[in-house]
Amino acid sequence: xxxxxxxxxxxxxxxxxxxxxxxxxxxxxxxxxISQQIAGKNADAETIAEIRHEYGFxxxxxxxxxxxxxxxxxxxxxxNFGRALDREKIGEKIFRGVGPSLALTVPMFFGTLxxxxxxxxxxxxxxxxxxxxxxVFLCVxxxxxxxxxxxxxxxxxxxxxxxxxxxxxxPSRPIYLSIILPALIGIVAGLGSNLRFYxxxxxxxxxxxxxRTAFAKGLTARKVLFKHVLKNAxxxxxxxxxxxxxxxxxxxxxxxxxxxxxxxxxxMIEAINARDxxxxxxxxxxxxxxxxxxxxxxxxxxxxxxxxxxxx
Amino acid sequence: xxxxxxxxxxxxGCSKKDDDGKSGEMVLRYSLISKVTNIDPGNIQDVxxxxxxxxxxESLYTYHYxxxxxxxxxxxxxxxxxxxxDKLTYTISIKKGVFFHNNPCFPDGKGRELKAxxxxxxxxxxxxxxxxxxxxxxxxxxxxxxxxxxxYTKQFKKEYDVDYSYDVEGLQALDDYTxxxxxxxxxxxxxxxxxxxxxxxxxxxxxxYYKIDAPVHPIGTGPFxxxxxxxxxxxxxxxxxxxxxxxxxxxxxxxxxxxxxxxxAGKQMPFVDRVIYRVIEEYQPAWLLFLRxxxxxxxxxxxxxxxxxxxxxxAPKEFMKDRNIEVTIKDQPSLYxxxxxxxxxxxxxxxxxxxxxxxxxxxEQINELMYNNRWRIAHSLVHPLLDGYNPELAELNxxxxxxxxxxxxxxxxxxxxxxxxxxLKIGWPGSDPFSRQFAQLIQRQIEKAGIKIEINYLDWPTxxxxxxxxxxxIFGSGVRFSSPDPLSVFSMFPTKYFAPMGNxxxxxxxxxxxxxxxxxxxxxxxxxxxxxxxxxxxxxEDYPAVFTTQRVQYNLHHEWYDNYKPHPFLYSHVKYIRIxxxxxxxxxxxxxxxxxxxx
Numbered sequence: 059x060x061x062x063x064x065x066x067x068x069x070x071x072x073x074x075x076x077x078x079x080x081x082x083x084x085x086x087x088x089x090x091x092i093s094q095q096i097a098g099k100n101a102d103a104e105t106i107a108e109i110r111h112e113y114g115f116x117x118x119x120x121x122x123x124x125x126x127x128x129x130x131x132x133x134x135x136x137x138n139f140g141r142a143l144d145r146e147k148i149g150e151k152i153f154r155g156v157g158p159s160l161a162l163t164v165p166m167f168f169g170t171l172x173x174x175x176x177x178x179x180x181x182x183x184x185x186x187x188x189x190x191x192x193x194v195f196l197c198v199x200x201x202x203x204x205x206x207x208x209x210x211x212x213x214x215x216x217x218x219x220x221x222x223x224x225x226x227x228x229p230s231r232p233i234y235l236s237i238i239l240p241a242l243i244g245i246v247a248g249l250g251s252n253l254r255f256y257x258x259x260x261x262x263x264x265x266x267x268x269x270r271t272a273f274a275k276g277l278t279a280r281k282v283l284f285k286h287v288l289k290n291a292x293x294x295x296x297x298x299x300x301x302x303x304x305x306x307x308x309x310x311x312x313x314x315x316x317x318x319x320x321x322x323x324x325x326m327i328e329a330i331n332a333r334d335x336x337x338x339x340x341x342x343x344x345x346x347x348x349x350x351x352x353x354x355x356x357x358x359x360x361x362x363x364x365x366x367x368x369x370x
Numbered sequence: 371x372x373x374x375x376x377x378x379x380x381x382x383g384c385s386k387k388d389d390d391g392k393s394g395e396m397v398l399r400y401s402l403i404s405k406v407t408n409i410d411p412g413n414i415q416d417v418x419x420x421x422x423x424x425x426x427x428e429s430l431y432t433y434h435y436x437x438x439x440x441x442x443x444x445x446x447x448x449x450x451x452x453x454x455x456d457k458l459t460y461t462i463s464i465k466k467g468v469f470f471h472n473n474p475c476f477p478d479g480k481g482r483e484l485k486a487x488x489x490x491x492x493x494x495x496x497x498x499x500x501x502x503x504x505x506x507x508x509x510x511x512x513x514x515x516x517x518x519x520x521x522y523t524k525q526f527k528k529e530y531d532v533d534y535s536y537d538v539e540g541l542q543a544l545d546d547y548t549x550x551x552x553x554x555x556x557x558x559x560x561x562x563x564x565x566x567x568x569x570x571x572x573x574x575x576x577x578x579y580y581k582i583d584a585p586v587h588p589i590g591t592g593p594f595x596x597x598x599x600x601x602x603x604x605x606x607x608x609x610x611x612x613x614x615x616x617x618x619x620x621x622x623x624x625x626x627x628x629x630x631x632x633x634x635a636g637k638q639m640p641f642v643d644r645v646i647y648r649v650i651e652e653y654q655p656a657w658l659l660f661l662r663x664x665x666x667x668x669x670x671x672x673x674x675x676x677x678x679x680x681x682x683x684x685a686p687k688e689f690m691k692d693r694n695i696e697v698t699i700k701d702q703p704s705l706y707x708x709x710x711x712x713x714x715x716x717x718x719x720x721x722x723x724x725x726x727x728x729x730x731x732x733x734e735q736i737n738e739l740m741y742n743n744r745w746r747i748a749h750s751l752v753h754p755l756l757d758g759y760n761p762e763l764a765e766l767n768x769x770x771x772x773x774x775x776x777x778x779x780x781x782x783x784x785x786x787x788x789x790x791x792x793x794l795k796i797g798w799p800g801s802d803p804f805s806r807q808f809a810q811l812i813q814r815q816i817e818k819a820g821i822k823i824e825i826n827y828l829d830w831p832t833x834x835x836x837x838x839x840x841x842x843x844i845f846g847s848g849v850r851f852s853s854p855d856p857l858s859v860f861s862m863f864p865t866k867y868f869a870p871m872g873n874x875x876x877x878x879x880x881x882x883x884x885x886x887x888x889x890x891x892x893x894x895x896x897x898x899x900x901x902x903x904x905x906x907x908x909x910x911e912d913y914p915a916v917f918t919t920q921r922v923q924y925n926l927h928h929e930w931y932d933n934y935k936p937h938p939f940l941y942s943h944v945k946y947i948r949i950x951x952x953x954x955x956x957x958x959x960x961x962x963x964x965x966x967x968x969x
Binding site: 092094095097098099100101102104105108109112143144145146151210213214217218225226227228229315316317318320324325328331332333 | 408500600601648658831832838870
């Protein structure tokens, strides 16, 4: 297993290099020179030239020691991403956004996971009954309502009308007060699709011979579902779950924007709107690293949850 | 895992412990619909930055808060400038006893007294090529020796390496309290520019101390100092405890007494202790927070306008009246238009085509559908609030809607073009629902005349880049004027100001250029007004754009928000505002009562 992990870690090197090459091409070659944008609408050529120099856009692209490509590599490997267009250090910007983003997405993620898996087991057990039909109907209805509608309604009704939660994040108050409502909205909005997904997985398992045998042996429904069915359904659950973890850091774009949560989702959309390629570059690189790492974790987890999986 | 969640919440919750409810404090709370990207006075270009930094940094002159027509008065200057006979030398005496905010960049952290040298430094800094100020274009060629200083700065590596002792003949501190500007050519708008925060004094100590981080430390002499700037989220200003003597005006318009604007006459400003700005880019939360009383003033979102204001009487509706919410209307000197690229082979040489498009655009419908009839239809280039507005132009119907005339003109245009007109492309900034609805409305209107239109939705930087390179065929745009002097309107059309300067139309008319050269150096006079009238007609008759609307902003504010009189050119209004704390406290009770009634 150790050899496998080392081998997979070594595979990461070309992947990361590839990501750096792609991001460089995307942001530098395709994205174009943003000096004019930084200089403002009516800037003269001299000012634009000075900005090009300051940001290194006047350097050769590839074939030189001081090329933009090498500078891009250096920034990534030293995690010194420089400054954003608003002159704040990108590292500090990202570090500051991680906490609020995770504070929102982690409870949302685990809330959705626990509720949808639990319900999926129950629904799978009650398949074909009225309860199954009602829950499936509610899931489809939930999936059909736009995410934005959940947010607008939740904010208006629970925060404004009933005054149960803050309407918007206020930095003078602890952030957890402002996280509860968006997290609940995120959980409710995500339940439909997740529950249906896990229900399908559970149904496949519930129909298996070993489940019939277990019931025939006289095991309780609870024991069959949570000890046997859940364990056998773990591979798709692990795949879905572990691969979602890196995206938690990115936060939730709409929820952060509507509730003012100063997370990375908000940062990302701000950077896209402002064409701040420095921030986007850094975020893309970090995301690529996380995805590569968690893909490895997923593979290791397979062996942990399913003894049939062996590392060669 | 639950433990990790709790830990994350606790860590995140530790960011800030302050509140906005310390007893007896007057706190102003605003929402910003866009984030402030720049707080460095020398590099500010946008309205939000100006609004914020004008509370922190003061300039030599300002506008009288209450008087109309608008009047420029001394701010950091002790008096109005002494202008030499040849109009080339401005000698300005500086107020004594004005101090910069306390800051670690000064010895012992105590702000030192403002001196004439700080103005010299501020101007030189904008000229410093390594500082790359977006405002250099406004000073270029005007001040004796400043272009040479810019050349000199090119040899340095960094902005803060530049030796500012290099003498610039046109910028002199004659003594600590006398600042002199020598001009290379007359610059009648200089006094207007000296009201802007861009020309605010900068202490050299700030740049020497903070170096690369100096742009995020605006240290001024203003009534407030920056306490917190959480980029894109939250800004907090606190009262400058060493603020100079600055008293609320004792005179204004006749109606100001009856409107209660003079109740604080002669009192020391500012009135509030802290100012909080929260960036809320979505309208719903800002609207709900305002109704909850958590903001003092709010720009009315388009979708909430009908429930807030009766457009005929311009008064608040019952729902607002129940909450004692008031409406203020702020006319903004501006001009919105669909610009034509005059270098484009289809449009540039085909005046009937441009005219046909102009006649096909129904401005009344735009105002009704896109602005709830709030805005003003443009009948001239010069806004009614600017000097030299010509009301007669409204009679000449340059901006009329006449579909049959548009169709007639199109036939003429096709003859010139030598066949049917190919589809025309409009470059449109933004692709949000409002922008799309707007662009599609324009598209439908023009297509009714038989002209095919394609819309190219672009992000702002790409849109600007294409505009500066003359790559749009037609583009949706607008401009806001920052002083009552109409010259800035006319600087949108001379050949010498082709984009990236003001002329994005690439309009070129030698006759216009000649008149502009004359008017540019003239001080306000009947002769200059006559030139402007001629130039305005010239542009209108050439149709380099479809001029559509002028912005009128409707704001709501709570009854406790006192002394607010909208001023289109003054950004430093916060010091004049007072909060009636009793009324503010009573609002919560009022909301409870209204809730009971609803039930």
